[in-house]
Amino acid sequence: MILSRRHLIAGSAALVLTAPALRAQSYPDPAEVLNDPDAPVQGNPAGDVTVIEYFDYQCPYCKSNHPLLMDEVARDGGIRLILKDWPIFGPASLHATQLVLGAQRQGDYADAQAALMATKGRLTEAQIDSTLQDAGIDIAAASAAHDAEKDRWAALLNRNAAQAQGFGFMGTPSYIVGMTMFPGVIDQATLREAIKAARG
Amino acid sequence: MMTCPAPRPALRALLPILAALAVMLALASGLRPALAQESLGPLTSFSSAGQPMGADEAFLLTVASEGDAVRLTWQVMPGHYLYREFFRATAADGTGLPLDLPPGTAKDDPGFGAMEVYYDAVSAALPAAAFPVTLTWQGCQDGGICYAPITRTIAADGAAAEPAQGMQMAESPGLVDGIAARGGAALVIASFFGFGLLLAFTPCVLPMAPILLGLLSRQGERLTPLRGAVLSGVYVLAMALAFGALGVAAALSGQNLQMVLQSPAALIAVAALFGVLALSSFGLFELSMPARLTAALTRPGTGRRGSLAGAAGLGFTSALIVGPCVTAPLAGALLYIAQTGDAALGAAALFALGLGQGAPLLVAGTLGARALPRAGAWMEAVRRAFGFVFLGMAVWLLGRILPGPVVLALWALLALGLGVALGGVDAAGPRLRQRLAKVAGLTAIVAGAALGFGAAAGGSDPLRPLAPLVGGAPTAEALTFTTATGSAGIDRALAQANAPALVYVTADWCVTCRVIERDVLADPAVQAALEGRALIKADVSDFGPEAQAMLDRLQSVGPPTMVFLDRGGAEAPGTRLIGDIKAADMLRSAGAAP
Numbered sequence: 148m149i150l151s152r153r154h155l156i157a158g159s160a161a162l163v164l165t166a167p168a169l170r171a172q173s174y175p176d177p178a179e180v181l182n183d184p185d186a187p188v189q190g191n192p193a194g195d196v197t198v199i200e201y202f203d204y205q206c207p208y209c210k211s212n213h214p215l216l217m218d219e220v221a222r223d224g225g226i227r228l229i230l231k232d233w234p235i236f237g238p239a240s241l242h243a244t245q246l247v248l249g250a251q252r253q254g255d256y257a258d259a260q261a262a263l264m265a266t267k268g269r270l271t272e273a274q275i276d277s278t279l280q281d282a283g284i285d286i287a288a289a290s291a292a293h294d295a296e297k298d299r300w301a302a303l304l305n306r307n308a309a310q311a312q313g314f315g316f317m318g319t320p321s322y323i324v325g326m327t328m329f330p331g332v333i334d335q336a337t338l339r340e341a342i343k344a345a346r347g
Numbered sequence: 348m349m350t351c352p353a354p355r356p357a358l359r360a361l362l363p364i365l366a367a368l369a370v371m372l373a374l375a376s377g378l379r380p381a382l383a384q385e386s387l388g389p390l391t392s393f394s395s396a397g398q399p400m401g402a403d404e405a406f407l408l409t410v411a412s413e414g415d416a417v418r419l420t421w422q423v424m425p426g427h428y429l430y431r432e433f434f435r436a437t438a439a440d441g442t443g444l445p446l447d448l449p450p451g452t453a454k455d456d457p458g459f460g461a462m463e464v465y466y467d468a469v470s471a472a473l474p475a476a477a478f479p480v481t482l483t484w485q486g487c488q489d490g491g492i493c494y495a496p497i498t499r500t501i502a503a504d505g506a507a508a509e510p511a512q513g514m515q516m517a518e519s520p521g522l523v524d525g526i527a528a529r530g531g532a533a534l535v536i537a538s539f540f541g542f543g544l545l546l547a548f549t550p551c552v553l554p555m556a557p558i559l560l561g562l563l564s565r566q567g568e569r570l571t572p573l574r575g576a577v578l579s580g581v582y583v584l585a586m587a588l589a590f591g592a593l594g595v596a597a598a599l600s601g602q603n604l605q606m607v608l609q610s611p612a613a614l615i616a617v618a619a620l621f622g623v624l625a626l627s628s629f630g631l632f633e634l635s636m637p638a639r640l641t642a643a644l645t646r647p648g649t650g651r652r653g654s655l656a657g658a659a660g661l662g663f664t665s666a667l668i669v670g671p672c673v674t675a676p677l678a679g680a681l682l683y684i685a686q687t688g689d690a691a692l693g694a695a696a697l698f699a700l701g702l703g704q705g706a707p708l709l710v711a712g713t714l715g716a717r718a719l720p721r722a723g724a725w726m727e728a729v730r731r732a733f734g735f736v737f738l739g740m741a742v743w744l745l746g747r748i749l750p751g752p753v754v755l756a757l758w759a760l761l762a763l764g765l766g767v768a769l770g771g772v773d774a775a776g777p778r779l780r781q782r783l784a785k786v787a788g789l790t791a792i793v794a795g796a797a798l799g800f801g802a803a804a805g806g807s808d809p810l811r812p813l814a815p816l817v818g819g820a821p822t823a824e825a826l827t828f829t830t831a832t833g834s835a836g837i838d839r840a841l842a843q844a845n846a847p848a849l850v851y852v853t854a855d856w857c858v859t860c861r862v863i864e865r866d867v868l869a870d871p872a873v874q875a876a877l878e879g880r881a882l883i884k885a886d887v888s889d890f891g892p893e894a895q896a897m898l899d900r901l902q903s904v905g906p907p908t909m910v911f912l913d914r915g916g917a918e919a920p921g922t923r924l925i926g927d928i929k930a931a932d933m934l935r936s937a938g939a940a941p
Contacts, residue, residue, distance in 0.1 A: 206493045235485075235495040237433075238920075269462060311495075317402050318487070318494040331399045331492035 175313040177326070183229075185303040187248075187256050190220040190228035196345045197227045198338075199323040201311045204243035204263045205236040205270050208332045209320040213264040215335055223342065230260065231307040233319055236269070241304075243275045248300050249293030250284050259284045400424060402494045406486055410505030413472060417503050420470035421484060428454065429486035431463035433496065436473060437481040440834065442899050444480060446471045479508035532692055539696040542676035543703020555586070555665050558740070559708050561628060561733030562654075562661055572713050578658045579712025583705030585662030590701035593666070594684055594694035611748045617664055621741035624661075628734030666701065676700055678904040678925050735765050746855075751807020755798055758809050762795030810865075826868055826877065828884040833893040834900045837883055841916055844881030847941060848916075852901060852908040855888040860907045863928050870930045876937040909933070911940035 181197050190198075200216065202209040220226045232248070234240035243263055250259040262282035263275065270278070279286050293300055311321060314328055322329040324338065325345025333341075399405075406429055407422040423429055431451040436444040448471050451463030464486070473480060481500040487493040502508040559582055563575055677700065684693030738761055746754040766772075771788025775781050801812025808814055828851065829840040841848055853860040867873055887894035887906060901910055909924040919940035924932050 203493065206487075208487070208490060208493060233495075235493065317399060318492045320492065331488065332490060 175310045179306070180310055180323070181229075183231075183303070183306060185299060186229050186231055186307075187251055188227060188229055189257060190226045191224060192227055194225040194227035196223075196225060196325055196342050197229065197323075198342070199229045199231060201231050201233040201307065201316055201319055201321045203233055203235050203240050203319045204247075204266075204275070205240050205268070206319040207268045210264050210266065210268075212320060212332050215338070217261075219335065219338055219342075226342065231310070232304060233307050233311050234304065235319060239270055239272050239275060242272045243270065244304065245293045245297075245300065246275065246279060246284075246286055246289045248303075249289035249291070250279075252292035253285060253288055255284050255289070258282055259289070399488055399492050400427075402497050405488065405494070406484060406497065408482075408484075408499070408501075408505075410501060410503075412475070412503070415475055416472040417475050417478060418470055418472045419482065420468060421465070422468050423465055423486070426491075427486055427488050428452075428464040428466050429469060429484055431465065431469075433483065433485035434471075435481075435483040436477075437483075438477050439479050439481075440900055441902075443902070444473060444477055446473070475503045478503035532695070535692060535696050536699045539676055539680065539699040540703040540706075543700040544706055545703075546676070546700070547704045547707045555704075555708060556711060557733060557736040558661060558665055559712055561624065561730075561737060562658055563712060576709065576713040578654065579705075579709045581655050581658040582662035582665070582712070583702065583709050585659040586666045586705055587698045587701030589663045589666030591694040591698035594680060594697040595690050614744050614748055618741040618744040620664060621737045621744070625734040625737035625741070628730045628737060662705075678908070681904045682902070731768065735761065735768070738764075752802045752805050755802035755806055755809060755812060759795045759798035759802055762791050762798055764795075766791030766793075766795055826874055826882055828882045830884045830886050831897070832886050832889065834897045837885060837897065837900075840881065840883045841912070844883075845914065846879060846881045847914050848881040848883055848912045849877060849937075850883045850885050850901060850910040850912065852885045852887065852898065852903050852910070853906045854886060854890070857906040859927055863907055867928055867930045867933055870933075873930050873933045873937070876934050880937070909936065911936055913941045 180199065198216070198220070200209070204210075216228075220228050232244040234244045247256060247259040247263065250256050259279055259282065262278050262284070263270075266274070266278055276286055279289070314321070314323075316328070316330050318330075320332060322333050322338075324341035327341055327345070329337070329341065405424045405427045407424070409420045409422065411418045411420070421429060431448055434446050434448055436446050438444055448469060451465050451469070454462045454464045479500055479502045481498060483496050483498045485494060485496040500508045559579060562582065563578060677697070680693050680696045680700065683696075684690060742754065742757045742761060745757065749757075766788045769788030769791060770781070770784050771790075771792045773785070773788075775785040798809065798812045801808075801815065804813070804815040806812050806815045829844075831837045831840055837850060853864075885897055885901060885903075887898060898905060901908065903910070903925075907924075907926065907928060909928060911919045911922040913919060919936075922936040922940045924936055
């Protein structure tokens, strides 16, 4: 029943959007994508529009576009923001992801993330550590907190990657605003328009 | 997308069209939203607002045969780039293949310094025999999206092939790479000096202390702290040079030199050298350079060149003794050299490692010179004691190639000889020192007898010579390993087990391995942690091409190395253990590995 309805919608979307939307039948379940219990939520948790970004801490365009996204979240006030870690740039990215997720235990998730997103391009593990330390994050505690729940975080990262691939995203950044996917960097006008459209 | 060798001109003609397509797609990719869902009413599934160019279109791989080689060419669409550092090529058995990629264009990256990228096209050749290979590449659309790594397994004709099965080693940031990224070459060299200092107190390096002190003791009354420092310095420098040379030779020959260092010829030669040193210590003859050579080298008034050369020679050969002791830093440096061919940094790192290992010896040599008695009967006793130490070294080296009982018999002879020399069978004089010496001598004789009985009964463990007579199963063997001596053996064992596995790279001649087996693998907590895991010994005692291939496959430079594999044969990242392994390390890795 659910499956057939999803097929139907995917089919009609395909009429408009052509090839990429043909993959819609394998798109991940919205409930799982929008309400992952382990994925930290920022912005307004009770907001009426959910914005999701699949990102990597070493992806230059995720970071250059980050201020735009955060400004919009602050300005709008009704956006529920979920940044989903999709470390595609190797061990250093994974290291960054693990420390920031671990920093959640001390209530430093947003600060840790903001510090790393304020860097420019590629990072070494040492640069990640020093950036976080300069931002006042206790990286030993963050690392210990991550290790204490490493299965939970590893499962979250696996779900994130599976979702990103399920959406047909080829890399980072890739956004979801409401129910629309935006692979690649998004500009302010597009973001606002998408948020408006999602509020319908 | 994989394509068969495409005629170049046709590709050229297509380029403008593809470029136009790329620009259109780039514009469509998120920049121009297709907010089509407004007309679809409430949505229960996702819809896409456009799509960037597919990764296979953005980076088009073509494969062309070139005699014995296969040329791989990635055509990079306008507005995209590929990262040089993210290219990887892996053979079907999981070994890494070096890709001779040209220098890329420097792309400034404020965090990382200049990154090398390719904007138009990049190509590299691989030997046709290496196929099928698994290739990985990664790049970005400039200003738009960074693609997740793209991995394809292809045959020599470019057709898609089955990805490699069996063992998959975890990608780990190399030790040298990691440090270099943090602080450049200077930090690499400083770090390796530090590693050397730490290693100086492991079972691998400790034998060097008696060698050096033995050398110093043969100086007799000529020994002053300054002379001790000079001799130790020369010894340490020569040892460090040998390490550096090992790195250069590894880079030039492209193969693991352990095979050469472990050859019976090398071992016998070094054992013989220790034998000669021992005899010299017993006062049979004065060890010095041939008289004419000494005379040629010696200027009036110095008269010491000979022993300096001796110290240098001894230092150089001492590196051979430590050679088989693979430690994490040594493995890291050798792997770095093998993977990058950067002999300069690799050799400098190994040289620094050698200096670090030798630094405590330098201190011991300088202070020891003061501590060693000036002359007289005491001096003679010290020299003789070192003679026994040298003989012990020789037996220990021969132990790597001779059967266990024979080695045990040699130990028995050595212990009996020591007992007799200590006066165990002489009538003890009235003085306390004489009586203590007699007790020590008798102890050595009893131990020698036990070793001899053990050898006769077919035993091989010098620490438990009578084990074959006692017959009780020792706890250390509670873990049952399947032994493999080649790559195929490991595959068989893995296939049979169908469970997560631990591959333990070991060899008879690996001293550190004995310590691990006695202290770590016998630990009940470790045994509990390893339960349910297939235990496979990768035995490289007989170091031939088979063993080398197995090491290459495991991406190990030698024993002791512990590799944790999951059920599918993939190595769990960050769990590999190398060198002096402690029970806590095993528990951590066994816990972290699936």
